[in-house]
Amino acid sequence: MTRYPALACLVLGALAATGFAPLDLWPLTLVAFALWMKLVHDAPTxxxxxxxxxxxxxxxxxxxxxxxxHAFDxxxxxxxxxxxFAAVGLALYLAVFPMLAGGVAWRAARRPGSPTRRLYWSSPPPGSRPNGCVRLCSLAMPGIRSASSGCQQ
Known part of the structure; x- marks a missing residue:
């Protein structure tokens, strides 16, 4: 996946589309989207x-x-x-919107003090539990402590 990231993104995009009707494989969409965001995050520029x-x-x-x-039939x-050709031509245009979303996410992740740096799974934040528990509760719901996840503020 890291050797050919553009090909991986193309395949992940096609897999993400299977979450919609008629296939409704929505868990595959979530996994494909998460892997795509990792590839965007790992982009050097x-x-x-x-x-x-x-x-x-x-x-x-x-x-x-x-x-x-099928309408053309x-x-x-x-x-x-x-x-x-119409489906591919429209896809070439509509792809601008995920492109912009990926660029904004990449830029936001490189801001100093960005919470996305703390959420990245390969580097747990300072003060996290030894098993790598990320303090999601403090980011998602400030002021609420979760005893089950061990999050403390």
Whole structure:
């Protein structure tokens, strides 16, 4: 996955699209999205983060927008094969939005004092439990202590 991150982003985007109807494999969407965010976080430059976001969007929207290809089957004036080109063409445009989201997430993670630095799983925050428990409760709900997770403020 780290050797060919653009290819991994393309495949993860296609897998993320399987969470919508008619397949409804939504857990796969969550896993694919989390792995894509890791790849964006690991990008060395903003340009690479934007590229990974755009490639993820192309994979996602190509699979997800494939449903409207069938409308071209019922048009007498157009060949049905144009529907596939329309789905890919629209995906190339719609991929701009995951690209922008990936760029904003990459930029926000590099700000000093960013909470995303503390949430990254490879480096537990200072003061965390020895088993790597991340203090999510203090970030999600300030002022609430969780005895079950061992979070203390």
């Amino acid at each position: 903003l340009r690479r983060a934007l590229w990974r976001g755009w490639v993820f969007g192309v994979g996602h929207f190509t699979v997800n927008n494939n449903w409207f290809q 019922f048009q007498d004036a157009m060949p049905p094969v144009l529907g596939y």
